[in-house]
Amino acid sequence: RKKWKGSPAIPPEYDLRKDVRKIIAEIDKAGIKTIGKIDPQAFNWPISRKESLEVLNYFAENLLQHFGDYQDALHTEQRFLFHSRVSFAMNSKMISPKEVIDRVLEEYRKEKAEIDISQVEGFVRQILGWREFMRGVYWREMPEYKSKNALDNQNKLPDFYWTGDTKMNCLSHAINQSLEEAYAHHIQRLMITGNYALLTQTHPDEVDAWYLGVYIDAIEWVEITNTRGMSQFADGGIVATKPYVSSANYINKMGNYCSGCTYDHKKKTGGNACPFNSLYWNFLDAKKESFNDNPRMGMMLNLLSKKGEEEMEEIRDRARQIIENPDQF
Ligand SMILES: Cc1cc2nc3c(=O)[nH]c(=O)nc-3n(C[C@H](O)[C@H](O)[C@H](O)COP(=O)(O)OP(=O)(O)OC[C@H]3O[C@@H](n4cnc5c(N)ncnc54)[C@H](O)[C@@H]3O)c2cc1C
Numbered sequence: 373r374k375k376w377k378g379s380p381a382i383p384p385e386y387d388l389r390k391d392v393r394k395i396i397a398e399i400d401k402a403g404i405k406t407i408g409k410i411d412p413q414a415f416n417w418p419i420s421r422k423e424s425l426e427v428l429n430y431f432a433e434n435l436l437q438h439f440g441d442y443q444d445a446l447h448t449e450q451r452f453l454f455h456s457r458v459s460f461a462m463n464s465k466m467i468s469p470k471e472v473i474d475r476v477l478e479e480y481r482k483e484k485a486e487i488d489i490s491q492v493e494g495f496v497r498q499i500l501g502w503r504e505f506m507r508g509v510y511w512r513e514m515p516e517y518k519s520k521n522a523l524d525n526q527n528k529l530p531d532f533y534w535t536g537d538t539k540m541n542c543l544s545h546a547i548n549q550s551l552e553e554a555y556a557h558h559i560q561r562l563m564i565t566g567n568y569a570l571l572t573q574t575h576p577d578e579v580d581a582w583y584l585g586v587y588i589d590a591i592e593w594v595e596i597t598n599t600r601g602m603s604q605f606a607d608g609g610i611v612a613t614k615p616y617v618s619s620a621n622y623i624n625k626m627g628n629y630c631s632g633c634t635y636d637h638k639k640k641t642g643g644n645a646c647p648f649n650s651l652y653w654n655f656l657d658a659k660k661e662s663f664n665d666n667p668r669m670g671m672m673l674n675l676l677s678k679k680g681e682e683e684m685e686e687i688r689d690r691a692r693q694i695i696e697n698p699d700q701f
């Protein structure tokens with residue numbers, strides 16, 4: 373998994389822009405409450421089977437070649453990178469997951485000299501592995517799954533999730549993009565917005581409401597398993613073997629958000645210290661009892677135990693300020 377540093381060149385997003393003013397007018401007339409921003413003259417999502425197949429073909433022919441390498445990359449100027457953007461077409465059943473996989477395998481067989489099998493494996497795994505797994509978890513675990521809160525998180529989701537108005541560059545990019553495009557790629561959802569919500573110990577109901585409202589591909593069976601399970605660890609480990617939390621270190625490693633940020637990604641405490649850092653250690657400290665029996669958390673808890681009480685007090689204090697006043701950061 374690589375950081376994207378300007379090359380290889382990313383082909384432009386497939387252009388399906390269409391005028392949807394008539395539909396927007398109908399939605400407005402019906403008094404339906406909406407969030408986010410839309411350019412009603414340039415709606416760029418497939419709305420038919422024909423368009424869905426075009427998006428899939430474009431991915432197979434132009435983006436698949438680098439998908440695996442850059443699927444975890446984060447970049448201020450590139451919202452879609454080499455991602456396929458086929459989730460909405462699949463979730464709304466305009467195309468089937470089998471069709472998507474078959475088309476990708478067909479392209480691979482045709483272009484073996486150009487497309488390495490690792491790129492194809494990285495893609496097929498997301499659909500045949502994660503997507504199908506989430507479907508199974510949903511049908512096995514619902515309706516109890518919907519109220520799981522294994523870590524007993526109780527905080528409110530910061531208001532800036534609904535406005536994008538925050539000084540934290542990574543969150544500002546991921547949230548504004550979500551409000552404008554109804555799309556963020558997996559690592560933005562997991563390691564930026566999801567990570568921050570978990571580190572600030574936000575109630576999973578609030579996190580679910582946001583994810584379900586904001587993304588074009590948000591259908592409950594695949595949204596809730598990702599949000600409550602994979603991202604918030606609210607199911608206590610049914611979906612993931614450990615919580616996906618990180619400090620600024622990972623965010624800086626995978627992208628360029630930190631270089632244009634108000635905050636210093638290397639600092640844990642002090643006025644300009646990156647909020648993710650104190651929140652990360654504070655989260656581990658606050659929830660350590662829940663992870664005592666989890667071997668995958670051993671290394672993190674071991675590092676935590678080496679921190680002195682004075683340092684931990686400063687970290688807890690900084691984290692408390694952030695959690696109590698999220699919209700000031
Ligand atoms: C907190 C959180 C919430 C999410 N909510 C949704 C949601 O509401 N609907 C949704 O379809 N996906 C969701 N995902 C999974 C994933 O982020 C999206 O499927 C993906 O970003 C869609 O963009 P893409 O089509 O360009 O995907 P690509 O990166 O091109 O991946 C290809 C396909 O793989 C499948 N896929 C990849 N990861 C997952 C996964 N973890 N679970 C299920 N399918 C996966 C998707 O169908 C996707 O279209 C969520 C992930 C997280 C961490």
Ligand code: SF4
Pocket residue numbers: 540541542543619620623624629630631633634635636637646647648
């Ligand atoms: S310094 Fe912290 S808040 Fe700023 S972009 Fe990096 S991780 Fe995000």
